[in-house]
Amino acid sequence: MSTTTEPVPRQTSDPDRTFPVRRISFASVIEGLDQDVAADDDVLMAHLVAALSGLFPDGEEIFIEAVRHHRDQISDPDLLRQVNAFIGQEVTHGREHRLLNERLAELGYRSKLVEATLANDAAITPAMRRILKVITRFGPLSDLRDRIEEADSLEPEPIMALALTAALEHYTATMAETLLREPELQRRFADEGFFRMWAWHAIEECEHKAVAFDVYKAVGGDEEMRRRAMRLATLALAFIAGYHTVVGALGDRRSYRNFNLVRSVWRLRSNPLLSKEFRTRLADYNRPDFHPLQHDTTELEDTWRGWIEGDGVRPSAA
Ligand SMILES: [Fe+2]
Numbered sequence: 001m002s003t004t005t006e007p008v009p010r011q012t013s014d015p016d017r018t019f020p021v022r023r024i025s026f027a028s029v030i031e032g033l034d035q036d037v038a039a040d041d042d043v044l045m046a047h048l049v050a051a052l053s054g055l056f057p058d059g060e061e062i063f064i065e066a067v068r069h070h071r072d073q074i075s076d077p078d079l080l081r082q083v084n085a086f087i088g089q090e091v092t093h094g095r096e097h098r099l100l101n102e103r104l105a106e107l108g109y110r111s112k113l114v115e116a117t118l119a120n121d122a123a124i125t126p127a128m129r130r131i132l133k134v135i136t137r138f139g140p141l142s143d144l145r146d147r148i149e150e151a152d153s154l155e156p157e158p159i160m161a162l163a164l165t166a167a168l169e170h171y172t173a174t175m176a177e178t179l180l181r182e183p184e185l186q187r188r189f190a191d192e193g194f195f196r197m198w199a200w201h202a203i204e205e206c207e208h209k210a211v212a213f214d215v216y217k218a219v220g221g222d223e224e225m226r227r228r229a230m231r232l233a234t235l236a237l238a239f240i241a242g243y244h245t246v247v248g249a250l251g252d253r254r255s256y257r258n259f260n261l262v263r264s265v266w267r268l269r270s271n272p273l274l275s276k277e278f279r280t281r282l283a284d285y286n287r288p289d290f291h292p293l294q295h296d297t298t299e300l301e302d303t304w305r306g307w308i309e310g311d312g313v314r315p316s317a318a
């Protein structure tokens, strides 16, 4: 009599994909940081960087929770291994960005206020809520209005939280790829050590970009919800990052010296994060056959890995 073992169903899109949880710290870079985090007094860029950093720690905790919630439905050992590495990387990102947010707040940035936005802090949400009430009067946003009235109802179901995580991971991966590919964006960082921190985060976002997506598919997440989550993620990200970037820049004295704010607005035209190519890569997510690994970044990750891990020179002439 022979015994047959059932093969474990494949849930990962790439069983060979491995990525490490790096033991790395940017504490000394963060400690030595001065107010000019962006080159050429680009105040909008500086406040955008602070707003994004403010979003990371709590945002990444939400991602971890959303993925961890579904971990017991993962039977594929390769996807489980990737989930664990994803969690390890995001925990490290959260830790480093929390430290960075404290330093940026000391330097006058809104990074801690942004953290508080995600934690639903009463001291700042009323102003944002008033603006949301105005912009949700119109068009496609009008159905959000009632839900914003009661913040509690914004808490998504676990599967929707996972769909939002997959969508926001597509955002972080697309921003990461753009940062590593575009010298025009790299040049906008004033400090090399500070840029290295963002390049490190970018590599890891590229490395683990398929994990939340694969988990969403493995637990039966559907296409309609996947695309709806992308629309919501876009709204939330554009609103929170945009609001804090603009309010931060308007409240910054440097904006009113040497036409810095005007020059910064002018420079938006050539910012790769606002380019058509960037928007096209983002919109790919709405294709029915989309998968994050279709945007192949393995070569790009290899190019930057040496410098990040401390045994290479900085790539490109950027
Ligand atoms: Fe991250």
Ligand SMILES: [Fe+2]
Binding pocket: 090, 169, 172, 205, 208
């Ligand atoms: Fe991530």
